[in-house]
Amino acid sequence: MGSSETSSYSSPKKILFRQLFEKESSTYTYLLADVSHPDRPALLIDPVDKTVDRDLSLVQELELKLIYAMNTHVHADHVTGTGLIKGKVPGVKSVISKASGSKADLLIEPGDKIHFGNLFLEVRATPGHTFGCVTYVTGDGPDQPQPRMAFTGDALLIRGCGRTDFQGGSSQQLYKSVHSQARILDSQLLLRNVSTVGEELLYNSRLTKDEETFKGIMENLNLSYPKMIDIAVPANMVCGLQATTSEI
Numbered sequence: 001m002g003s004s005e006t007s008s009y010s011s012p013k014k015i016l017f018r019q020l021f022e023k024e025s026s027t028y029t030y031l032l033a034d035v036s037h038p039d040r041p042a043l044l045i046d047p048v049d050k051t052v053d054r055d056l057s058l059v060q061e062l063e064l065k066l067i068y069a070m071n072t073h074v075h076a077d078h079v080t081g082t083g084l085i086k087g088k089v090p091g092v093k094s095v096i097s098k099a100s101g102s103k104a105d106l107l108i109e110p111g112d113k114i115h116f117g118n119l120f121l122e123v124r125a126t127p128g129h130t131f132g133c134v135t136y137v138t139g140d141g142p143d144q145p146q147p148r149m150a151f152t153g154d155a156l157l158i159r160g161c162g163r164t165d166f167q168g169g170s171s172q173q174l175y176k177s178v179h180s181q182a183r184i185l186d187s188q189l190l191l192r193n194v195s196t197v198g199e200e201l202l203y204n205s206r207l208t209k210d211e212e213t214f215k216g217i218m219e220n221l222n223l224s225y226p227k228m229i230d231i232a233v234p235a236n237m238v239c240g241l242q243a244t245t246s247e248i
């Protein structure tokens with residue numbers, strides 16, 4: 001293995017972090033691992049079915065042991081890779097929120113901790129883009145990596161946020177999610193590797209507005225119906241495997 005696993009995180013425990021991109025749906029997938037632990041346990045957040053082989057090759061190259069394949073929410077623009085990953089890597093557990101109403105091995109709830117080696121992710125409820133959206137936040141504590149990172153799914157995007165016009169979306173709820181969690185989240189948390197919650201609260205063109213203005217913006221986005229939604233949503237309710245629900 002090369003020296004590319006070093007990161008700028010000051011921590012006695014070493015976290016490996018990789019951001020991967022699927023260009024058709026513009027989806028970011030994240031790979032995290034505890035590389036201080038002898039087993040090098042790892043997890044993937046929001047993998048896409050089309051890039052599963054790429055993601056698993058990277059896991060193999062970095063000599064990691066994948067233990068979780070997780071989703072932040074039921075995506076509407078792509079089919080999740082979590083079911084395919086389970087078929088390819090024995091022992092991997094799929095993860096999604098209980099509130100999403102989906103099937104997975106682990107149905108997590110706000111406040112749960114997902115451990116990988118000596119590191120963990122905390123689950124925060126951030127509904128509003130869809131029902132059951134969660135944000136995964138790296139652990140707090142002296143032996144956890146700093147600065148902390150937040151994986152917000154589509155709840156909070158850099159200078160934007162997920163739409164709120166389908167799957168239990170609510171602009172009122174999304175506004176509350178971001179503003180109430182932001183007070184709890186450290187302003188140093190990174191989003192998609194190039195912004196912070198604090199920066200978004202200052203410069204996000206939607207979420208810096210008052211709640212009524214935000215609601216008006218979200219009701220007038222005039223976005224087209226996502227091309228994949230009718231395939232992606234039912235598939236994502238079962239970890240991406242529509243036909244073989246026993247394999248979730």
Ligand SMILES: N[C@@H](CCC(=O)N[C@@H](CSS)C(=O)NCC(=O)O)C(=O)O
Binds near residue numbers: 075077223
């Ligand atoms: N043209 C795309 C649809 C893109 C889209 O609606 N993306 C969602 C996130 S995936 S549920 C979204 O919330 N976008 C926010 C925005 O402001 O655009 C397609 O057909 O896939």
Ligand SMILES: [Fe+2]
Binds near residue numbers: 076
């Ligand atoms: Fe989404």
